[in-house]
Each structure stands twice: as structure tokens, then as C-alpha cells.
Amino acid sequence: MISMTSPKSSLAKLVLCPKVKPFKVMILGQSGVGKSALVVRFITRRFIGEYDPNLEKIYTFQTVIDNEMVYFEILDSAGDPQKCESLENHIKWAEAFVLVYSVTDKCSFDECHRLKFLINYNKRRRRLASSLKDNIHETPVVLVGNKVDQVGDRMVTTEEGQRRSKEIGCVCFHEISVRESIDQVYGVFRDARRFWRVGSKWSRGRSESDITKALTRPLSRAASDTTDPGTVIATSLCRRWTEFDFEEEREEIEGVKRSDSNSSCENVDQFRARASTDSRLPPRPTRSRHPPTSGSNTPIRRMSVAMRGNSSSAY
Numbered sequence: 276m277i278s279m280t281s282p283k284s285s286l287a288k289l290v291l292c293p294k295v296k297p298f299k300v301m302i303l304g305q306s307g308v309g310k311s312a313l314v315v316r317f318i319t320r321r322f323i324g325e326y327d328p329n330l331e332k333i334y335t336f337q338t339v340i341d342n343e344m345v346y347f348e349i350l351d352s353a354g355d356p357q358k359c360e361s362l363e364n365h366i367k368w369a370e371a372f373v374l375v376y377s378v379t380d381k382c383s384f385d386e387c388h389r390l391k392f393l394i395n396y397n398k399r400r401r402r403l404a405s406s407l408k409d410n411i412h413e414t415p416v417v418l419v420g421n422k423v424d425q426v427g428d429r430m431v432t433t434e435e436g437q438r439r440s441k442e443i444g445c446v447c448f449h450e451i452s453v454r455e456s457i458d459q460v461y462g463v464f465r466d467a468r469r470f471w472r473v474g475s476k477w478s479r480g481r482s483e484s485d486i487t488k489a490l491t492r493p494l495s496r497a498a499s500d501t502t503d504p505g506t507v508i509a510t511s512l513c514r515r516w517t518e519f520d521f522e523e524e525r526e527e528i529e530g531v532k533r534s535d536s537n538s539s540c541e542n543v544d545q546f547r548a549r550a551s552t553d554s555r556l557p558p559r560p561t562r563s564r565h566p567p568t569s570g571s572n573t574p575i576r577r578m579s580v581a582m583r584g585n586s587s588s589a590y
């Protein structure tokens with residue numbers, strides 16, 4: 276059994292070490308999607324098959340992310356996520372979320388929608404209730420599709436995952452196999468941290484390009500993984516998309532639409548040009564500002580034409 280601390284004892288530790296500010300991450304998802312496996316893999320680097328489904332735990336763990344020591348407190352929400360009361364309290368506690376579903380289970384995928392709604396709802400309430408609004412920033416939610424190693428059992432496609440991530444406003448989307456790769460698992464926690472930093476005081480005063488650089492660094496591979504042939508397969512299965520990828524994709528689509536509309540404008544112009552030349556209309560007669568002085572019947576003719584409703588031919 277994995278060692279763990281209760282929420283109270285971890286808080287006690289923090290009191291003894293006041294300088295250490297933990298990074299509080301909550302793992303959410305339907306039962307059986309691999310939440311405990313994900314956390315334990317991150318902390319111990321090992322994949323452990325079975326866990327007690329009813330234990331709710333806070334793990335404390337420290338590791339280096341982007342050259343910075345990060346003190347994680349990871350809450351592995353257990354059992355039935357329908358029990359809203361404790362869930363809501365935990366949501367208020369967390370600074371970042373990892374929302375997990377299994378690509379082999381459509382129900383777990385749909386459950387992410389509801390859980391993201393709960394996160395938004397509780398965070399918004401907290402923000403409204405707080406007088407220190409500046410201290411509470413947007414809480415990043417990373418969407419994770421787990422168990423991609425079970426290729427034959429897949430029920431949720433990559434595209435569906437990407438789409439859902441965009442729809443429900445997650446900061447990035449990963450497809451991973453906890454069983455096959457520690458590298459992919461590390462990537463999930465690293466992104467949670469990076470996006471949290473961007474939303475926090477860290478990003479204030481930094482240029483947009485610095486922030487973009489921080490978020491779009493490529494995944495670094497863990498040394499232990501490079502020697503494992505199984506992982507090579509898993510790494511090729513690993514997918515990760517950030518908000519920036521989604522934004523680029525959106526811009527591309529809009530670019531295509533714009534060029535379509537431009538080309539349709541061009542078509543209209545071309546059509547007009549063709550219409551005026553192909554039909555070989557005779558040039559409009561030039562209008563004389565004043566009626567010709569010579570020719571006595573001209574004013575009468577003009578009058579009669581106007582009465583028939585065709586003033587243009589009067590000239």
C-alpha cells in the first residue's frame with residue numbers, strides 16, 4: 276500500500292515549514308479510470324495494478340519542474356464523485372485539476388463535462404466570496420484520456436477528446452497510458468504546474484512571448500523510459516495539445532474561411548468584369564449638361580419619353 280497523509284497531517288507539516296508553499300492539485304474522474312495509478316506512478320515511478328477504491332488521500336511529493344523545486348500536494352479523490360459535498364470542499368482547496376477519463380469508457384468521458392461544470396461553479400463562487408480577488412486566479416484544468424494502450428477497447432477517439440477539451444475550457448489535453456509511460460504522466464503534472472504559473476503572479480510583468488515559450492516547451496523524456504522498449508510504443512501513442520495548439524488550429528480555420536470569402540469576392544469581381552465585356556454592351560451615351568442649342572424638337576421629345584417612365588433614354 277502506498278504511504279499517504281491525511282489532509283490534517285499534511286497541513287501540520289506545512290506549519291512546521293512555513294516557507295514551503297505547496298502546489299495543490301486535485302485528481303478528478305470517474306471510478307476506475309486510473310486516478311490512483313496516475314498519482315502513484317508520478318510519485319513512485321511504478322505502475323501498481325490495484326488500489327483501495329475508497330481511500331481518499333493527499334500525497335505530498337517534491338520534484339523539479341522547469342528548474343524549480345515544486346512541492347506537490349496531490350489529492351486523489353476516490354470512490355463516488357457524485358458525493359458532492361466533500362467534492363465541492365476539495366474543489367475549493369485545489370489550485371489545479373487533472374480531469375481523467377478512460378478512452379475505453381464513454382461514461383467516464385461524459386462525466387468530465389459534469390465535473391468541469393462543478394469546478395467552474397465552485398471556483399466562481401469562491402472568487403465572488405473573496406475580498407482578495409487578486410489572489411485568486413484562473414484554475415487550470417488538464418484533461419487526460421488514459422489507457423491508450425488498450426487500443427482494441429477504445430471508445431473515445433482522440434478528436435472527441437480534443438473537441439471536449441476545447442468545449443469545456445481545459446487548458447490542455449493529453450492522451451496517455453499510465454501503465455506504459457512515466458514520461459507521459461510527468462507531462463500531465465508539469466503542464467498543470469506551467470499553466471498554473473501563467474495564471475499566477477509569476478506571469479505578471481512577463482512578456483507574452485516568455486509565457487508562450489514557457490507553455491510550449493516540448494516534452495522532455497525521462498531517462499528511465501528511453502531504455503524501455505514498451506515505452507517507445509507508448510511514447511508514440513502520447514499526445515498533448517495546449518490552448519495554443521487549439522488557438523492556432525482556430526486561426527488556421529478562420530484563415531481558410533477568410534481566404535474563401537476573399538476568393539468569393541474575387542469571383543464576383545471577375546464575374547462583373549466578364550459581364551461587362553462579354554455582353555458587349557454599347558458604351559453609355561455621354562450626357563450633355565445642357566440641351567443642345569440647335570434642333571427645335573428636342574425638348575418635346577424629352578418630355579414624351581419621361582412620361583413613359585424611361586428617363587435614361589431621354590438623353
Ligand SMILES: Nc1nc2c(ncn2[C@@H]2O[C@H](COP(=O)(O)OP(=O)(O)OP(=O)(O)O)[C@@H](O)[C@H]2O)c(=O)[nH]1
Nearest residue numbers: 306307308309310311312324328354422452453454
Ligand atoms: N491498461 C491499463 N490499465 C490501467 C491504466 N491505468 C490504470 N489502469 C487500471 O485501471 C484500474 C483502475 O485504476 P485505479 O487507479 O484504481 O482507478 P481510480 O480512478 O483511482 O479508481 P477509484 O479509486 O475507484 O476512483 C486498475 O486495475 C488499474 O490497474 C492504464 O494506463 N492502462
